[in-house]
Amino acid sequence: MPKFRFHKLAAVVVLVGFAAWMATGEFSSVGSVAANKAKAEEVEQAKTPGADKPKTAEAEPEAPPRTVAVVTPPRKTYARAIRISGLTEADKRAVLATRVAGVIDKLPVKQGQHVKTGDLVLMLAAELDAAERLAKTGNLPKLQLDTARSNLTSAQSLLETAQAELDRNEVKAPFDGVIDRVPVELGSSIMQGGEVATILKLDPVIARGEVSERDLGYLKLGDKAAVRLVSGQTVEGTVRYISRDASSATRTFRVEVAIPNADGSVPAGMTAEIALSALPTDAVLLPRSVVTLGDKGDLGIRAVGKDNKVVFFPIDLVDDTPTGLVLGGIPADARIIVAGQELVKEGDMVKAVEADQATIQKLLGEAAAGTQ
Incomplete structure (x- = not known):
């Protein structure tokens, strides 16, 4: 009986204790203390700027500027310099020819000789003289020789007409220059329009080149130019001509530089470098x-x-x-x-x-x- 009372008393004590614990409400924290602690830590971190960012490696310092x-x-x-390649050429060039056929009676010039305007270059023999000369060599029948003499008599009655005819037998220099080529010989026969001589005017001599469309606007007539020849000689000249029509193939413009050449030391056809002195900048x-x-x-x-x-x-x-x-x-x-x-x-x-x-x-x- 006493044993039963002890157990009963123990049960009553446990029941009273449980009731007291329930009254305090602490049971809601069971199993959630750790969670609440973690939540409190998150709130604390949110209040601290940058605390929620993960830690990373420190950024490398930037390289110093290059010196x-x-x-x-x-x-x-x-003075702007425009350099172009070119050639020298004669200021004027003429091929002299006869106006009538005949035999060369006078040929007072030779290659390399300087002549003045109007100088005699070649004269054909008068028709009678030529006929007699050909008859003596057996190249003209006597009958034709008699006809030539008769023609001369008729010509003498018409002096002005004859003089004009005689003038046609002469070939004269059209300008001052140098005889460059004489392809005929004294006493030889020549056809009408046959080449007699080539005459060049080399004072001034011309240096010719092509300038690009980019440089064209920097040039004007009268500009000074230095021309260096392939021989090493350097001469001075002046721009005398600038083309206004470009080459369709190269889109470049022809430029001519006149170079004084009284002594004829600069020949035509020589390779040259032309340095043009354009507008200063x-x-x-x-x-x-x-x-x-x-x-x-x-x-x-x-x-x-x-x-x-x-x-x-x-x-x-x-x-x-x-x-x-x-x-x-x-x-x-x-x-x-x-x-x-x-x-x-x-x-x-x-x-x-x-x-x-x-x-x-x-x-x-x-x-x-x-x-x-």
Whole structure:
């Protein structure tokens, strides 16, 4: 009996304890304490900026700007030089011919001889003289000789007509020049229209070439020109003619330079390089090494802008000299890269330092050496 009471008493105690626990409400936290703790940590992290971002490797530091050497070259006025290949030729050229057929009675000129306008180059024998000469050689029957004598008698009665006929037997120089070719011999027979001699006028001698349509606008009549012959001789001349009609094949324009040649030292038909001095322009002198290709394949130079970024300027080649290139189209305040220009591109940030005189002189010296 006492044992039964003890068990009953224990059950009552347990029941009372359970009822008290239920009254406190703590049972709702069972199994969720860890979840609530995790939620509290998330709320705390949300209040801290950047706390929810995963940790990553630290970013690598950016490479320092590349150092380039620059110059701001002095500007000068240069005469634009246009160089073209060409040939020398005579100012005038004429092939002399006879107006009637006959036998050459006088031939007072020879190749290389200088003549004046109106000088006698060739005279045909009068018809009777020629007939007698042919009769003596057996080339003309006596009957025809008698006919020729009769014709001469008739001609003497008509002096003016005869004189005009005699004038037709003469060939005279049409202008001052030099006899270049004489393909006939004294005493030989020649047909009407037969070639007698070739005469050239070599003062002035003409240097002829073709200029591109791009350079045409820089030239005008009267411009000075230097002509270097293949023999090494250099002579001065003046532009006397510029064609206004381009060649359909090459789209180039004929240009003629007149060169004084009183002594005849410059022959016709010689290869020549013609350097035309065109309108002057504002430009700078730089070594050839600074010229590079842009993104579009055009020639130009790279420079550093005010924001220390690389910029590209297309160039206008004014002249090519032994000491460097004369370039136009470059802004006055441009800081031109003379060392390192091939290692950077447009838009790159760079550190620009002024090139020293030794570097500049070295670059110019290399440019001059490259032309020798």
